[in-house]
Amino acid sequence: MTAAFPTPATRERSRVALVTCEIFPDLWEGDFPLRDALRSRGVEVDAVGWADAGADWDSYDLAVIRSPWDYVARRDQFVAWAHSVPRLLNPAGVLEWNTDKRYLAELANAGLPVTPTEFVGPGEQWEPPADGEWVVKPTVSAGSQDTGRYRLPAQQALAEAHVTRLTAAGRTAMIQPYLAAVDETGETALIYLPDAGGALTYSHAIRKGAMLTGPDEGAIAPGSERIDPRTATAAERAVAERVLEAVPGGAGRLLYARIDLIPGSDGSPLLVELELTEPTLFLKEGGDAADRLAEAVIARL
Template sequence: MSKPIVTLATSAALPNLSEDDAPLPDALAERGIEPRVAVWDDPDVDWGQAGLVVLRSVHDYANRRDEFVEWAATVPKLANHADVVRWNTDKHYMVELEKRGMPTIPTTWLEPEQKLNKHQLHTRFPAGGDFVVKPAVSSGAHGTGRYTAVDGYSRMAAIEHAMELLNEGRSVMVQRYLESVDNRGETALIYMNGLVSHAVEKEAMLGGAFRPDVEAPPEVAHAREATAAEWQLGEQARNAIHSYIKSRMGRDEQLTFCRIDVVEGTQGQMHVLEVSLVDASLYLSTTPGAVDNFADAIAVRAFW
């Protein structure tokens, strides 16, 4: 009996996987799987012969989303499914999840078709405190800036940032910046095949205005025990996710991997900041057993 094949799809910038994912091929081999690594847009790869394809460091999708989702639709056996990829690569998915009861950070959506001028942008920004401007299609913190509402120069920089994105035909999100991110970071809750794997604390990354000539800082994450309230919010989010997938995509399946980022708001209220089902960093190196959890989750799918 031949071994099942699992291909870990990555980007040209990380053709040998990220450092965090590097132990994964050996862990898959230990489970009787033939592991492969391939760049998602490599024209020489026959994805029909790639077995189960698991998305990993495909962070470049944000600049080529249409091409990426079209590619995903051609992959015969993709984890997570191509319909999920199309949906989760545009942060408008947060609107759908909020409708299903998932607590989110209040967001002002700015759309290119609104043809907003600078004054209209100004009126849509918060009147006080810090706030964030980011594109609806983005990976990590790329394209994201943090601004101060009461500082004229900072506010003008936010207007220029949003206007540039809108002129590129990109939707824009405006959200209040929660001070708890500076004090205790974000918590990432990580699930594999519907089971809890581990949680990490991600340190604050946003220090100021977005600058296209400056790379986004690397994420810094540490293992931590999530609170009962955080896990409860994670389950609430997962229920919303699966409700959407079942009702809109006509399928009811566990996701091979799912990362839910949560933050604490005012008066201790918890909010979901992001749901990552495509290029999610899973912080496998932070927690003993995390690599094995992921390899087990993949193996279940590979041997189906």
């Protein structure tokens, strides 16, 4: 299924906005392949900041969310903006659902293999486990902002302070066990893009090495992770496809999806995040992925 949008008045060339932010006004470099693939096909492409008050979104045949990574501190404004854009992919309803990681609870309740997660909201108290390694982060974040790893009981005070700092700011904290397999096996990110018929299909995968080494030290700079190509296993693809089937409204309206998995204690893949808003798609590691994504964009015009 493909999304159908009304288009602006006919013009000689289609216009596409690749949505970014003030930090990367000319796009994050990982999106250059998509930009170039679209331009090579005769599409006029602009990098446009989502918060640019002067942007004329009606003038574009399509706006494609790519790197609006500064939305975290003003998510409500970002969601309102998304609903105001007439032709947006991924669509605003998906972004609203996916930009708050409490969606993980919905997926877990649907029976999907999700990393066990405890949520602590403003005014609530967290009872730390007696021991183990735990990850604390906010439910609204990007680029590992405000995320830390804590060894209990030695770092219990630091972990509690992190949770309190988030909830005191009106944010919801989420606490997950640190999945030790990431230290050796790494995290697998599976990228799904539309095939020639418009159906979201497995494209490629990469391996990300472990990034969290200790308490919260601020955001991890884009591109600083160790990235290697990887072929997803049958078990990983099976989990990823079950996750996509659970997306509200169906996966047919998505232009892209990234599913991040880490093996649990028994070796089975566990969902860490379902990235539908602004994921790096690792197009350089995906062979002809940029060309296929460009064709999918053109098919939606």
